[in-house]
Amino acid sequence: MKFSGFRVVKEALTGHKGWGALWRNPEPKPDYDIVIIGGGGHGLATAFYLAKTFGKARVAVLEKGWLGSGNIGRNTTIIRSNYLLPGNEPFYEFSMKLWENLEQETNFNSMVSQRGIINLFHTDGQRDAFRRRGNAMMLAGADARLLDQSELRKMAPFLNFDNARFPIKGGLMQSRAGTARHDGVVWGYARGADMRGVDIIQNCEVTGFRIENGAVKGVETSRGYIGAGKVGVAVAGNSSRVMAKAGMRLPMESHVLQAFVSEGLKPTIPGVITFGAGHFYVSQSDKGGLVFGGDIDGYNSYAQRGNLPVVEDVLEGGMALMPMIGRGRLLRSWGGVMDMSMDGSPIIDRTDIEGLYFNGGWCYGGFKAAPASGYAFAHLLATDRPHETASAYRFDRFARGHIIDEKGVGAQPNLH
Amino acid sequence: MLIPHPLLGLRDAQEFTYLGDASLMDRPDPTLDNAETAFCDYVFMRDNPAGVHRELWFHEQGDRSWLVVTRNTITHEILGAELAKDLKLNRKDAQ
Numbered sequence: 001m002k003f004s005g006f007r008v009v010k011e012a013l014t015g016h017k018g019w020g021a022l023w024r025n026p027e028p029k030p031d032y033d034i035v036i037i038g039g040g041g042h043g044l045a046t047a048f049y050l051a052k053t054f055g056k057a058r059v060a061v062l063e064k065g066w067l068g069s070g071n072i073g074r075n076t077t078i079i080r081s082n083y084l085l086p087g088n089e090p091f092y093e094f095s096m097k098l099w100e101n102l103e104q105e106t107n108f109n110s111m112v113s114q115r116g117i118i119n120l121f122h123t124d125g126q127r128d129a130f131r132r133r134g135n136a137m138m139l140a141g142a143d144a145r146l147l148d149q150s151e152l153r154k155m156a157p158f159l160n161f162d163n164a165r166f167p168i169k170g171g172l173m174q175s176r177a178g179t180a181r182h183d184g185v186v187w188g189y190a191r192g193a194d195m196r197g198v199d200i201i202q203n204c205e206v207t208g209f210r211i212e213n214g215a216v217k218g219v220e221t222s223r224g225y226i227g228a229g230k231v232g233v234a235v236a237g238n239s240s241r242v243m244a245k246a247g248m249r250l251p252m253e254s255h256v257l258q259a260f261v262s263e264g265l266k267p268t269i270p271g272v273i274t275f276g277a278g279h280f281y282v283s284q285s286d287k288g289g290l291v292f293g294g295d296i297d298g299y300n301s302y303a304q305r306g307n308l309p310v311v312e313d314v315l316e317g318g319m320a321l322m323p324m325i326g327r328g329r330l331l332r333s334w335g336g337v338m339d340m341s342m343d344g345s346p347i348i349d350r351t352d353i354e355g356l357y358f359n360g361g362w363c364y365g366g367f368k369a370a371p372a373s374g375y376a377f378a379h380l381l382a383t384d385r386p387h388e389t390a391s392a393y394r395f396d397r398f399a400r401g402h403i404i405d406e407k408g409v410g411a412q413p414n415l416h
Numbered sequence: 417m418l419i420p421h422p423l424l425g426l427r428d429a430q431e432f433t434y435l436g437d438a439s440l441m442d443r444p445d446p447t448l449d450n451a452e453t454a455f456c457d458y459v460f461m462r463d464n465p466a467g468v469h470r471e472l473w474f475h476e477q478g479d480r481s482w483l484v485v486t487r488n489t490i491t492h493e494i495l496g497a498e499l500a501k502d503l504k505l506n507r508k509d510a511q
Contacts, residue, residue: 240464251460253436254489299434300489302466307417307492309430342460398460399453411459414434 003107022187023194028201031227032060034381035219037206037242038235039063041072041182041367042359044189044200045374046234046381048106051196053375054382059198060228062221064205068186071237074304074336075367076259076291078272078283080117080177081142084133087392087404088345089140094389095372096142096176102371108188111181111286116271118147118156118171120321126276130172137174145173155270158324166277166320177272179283185370209246215354216246232357232381234373237337238302239360246353250360251342251398253413256301257293257364258310260333262325264288273321280317282325289331292318296338296364298414305335338364344416345404348376348386348393357381358395363416419485420497424478431477437462438470438484441500466490472500 001020011018034050036043039061050056063069079099081092102110121127127146134144148170153161161168194200201223208220209231218227235242240250265288274281282292294314297306311333318325341347341361346369348359359377362369376390386393397403398411409415417429444454469489475481482500487493 238466240462241466244463249457249461249463251462253462253464254466299429299487300436300464300469300471301492302490303492307429309428399456413436 003109022191023200026199026201028060028204028221028223028226029199031218032199033058033229034232035059035226035228035230036061036232036234037219038070038233039067039190039200039202040070040234040236041185041189041370042236042362042373042377043232043234044186044193045370046232046359046377047193047198047200047374048189048196049375049378050382051193051198052105054378056382057197059193060226061193061198061200062204062206062219062226063200063202064222066202067190067200068183071336071338071366072182072186072370074259074334075182076281076283076293077179077182077285077367078117078177078281079112079180079368080174080272081368082117082119082133082137082144082172082174082177083406084136085404085406088406089136089142091372091376091389091393092369093137093140093142094375095369098371098375099180099368100176102180102185102188106188106192108184108191109181110184110188112178113180113286114176114178115283116173116175117177117274118152118173118271119274120159120168120171120276122166122169122277124169127169134172143174143176145175147171147173156273158268158322159273160321160323163320179272179285182367189374206242206245209356211246211353211356214352216356228355230355230357230381232359232377234359234377236339236360236362236366239339239358241302243358246351246356248351248353252339252361253300254302255296255298255338255340255414256303256306256335257296257338258306258314258333258335259291259293260311260314261285261292261331262290262328263331265290265328275317275321278317278320280314280321282318282322290325290328296340296414302337303335304337338362338366340413340416342398342411342413343403343405344407344409346373346393347395348373348380348390349395350380350384351395417492417494419473419483419494421475421478421483422497422499422502423481427475427478429473431475432473432483433476435472435474438472439463440472441484441504468495473497
């Protein structure tokens, strides 16, 4: 089934009876060349690029729940590539480029909207830091622009520019950043992978690995044993739990991150805006709801819900930045479980067990990374070599001292 | 979350800052041959269990004591709290 303008017109005239399911619901086969654990954004993107770009067809994606029930359905849908460090920025810019072409590639409307992101600064020191970041971005081929206060006032007049404690002096803007429809991303990748022969097996929880002589042979699941030439794990949030079944300890903690949406409001916020004096970021969905979030709760958690103090903290940040939101009403809040790695950066690497590959540690930046993460993981699974933009995301970087710590806060996961 | 402080009773978790797994109390011996590997594990690697977790909380806005709190990471239920100092002293006595 291919989507096109012609198809929409045809279906409209024939009572929409021709639309079928977007993907099959197959029984697991006894074995596959490659088994991906995790049917979220990263796992499905991996399967998609394996099938499309690397020509691998005997691939299965195992998902313990339903597609998109994890963090791909729980994020704030922001896509951007405004990182500083050389290990990160080329990777996220690669992801941004994949986002820009995603809908053509998957033939599915992911509602990628390049409405821009503005990181506000409030002090001279912060302006310098953002100027440096902007330069680092441009060196990696991304776009960046430093806005002064008068320019910013025209774009977002509702901001609290003259806040006595945190006056807004300007912002670093990336115009190509924006938002995407998170479910559309899952469905687009799932459909694209399925069309190319990938088996997407839902309600299939991995309960263990079969490892013989230091090599993985397959996975034990709630739907029986499935043999595999290679196994790729992409289960961020639950990475430690799954890898423990293979006897591995990981450099990460699981933490809960909350996100929020207000009732629908008239269009008011032009793109994504982040507060520089606290942790708060906001965008407006196409339905009108303000989508926003802030810090993680800060303690180990596998509960997909958080506590009230962080709700208050996030909303206080919002009130300091744009007091007008005090008149709006909060509609919903929810939580997702993050792999918080020890340096705030992800891992895409082989493990010491032959045939077992790992993708995780995305902290709370996994959504924007999904296309490049999938591509780089597919590259690693297909060729056994890291993708050029993901070559820094190694397990051994901690022992080697080559950590990628954007914030510079050290091995304290709840501060990243 | 309310943390049952052994000296002060139930205190709001907001008064505390969180450090992490209680095994951070057991610093490796820097004089051993494998100290480099041991410290790398100590600093970077975590068990990160789903379920009962023993963890260090600092009563920063209270009596500034370190607590070892036993908590379920799936339900956020707090199962107990002890003074980290007492644990250390008891362990020393036992040796």
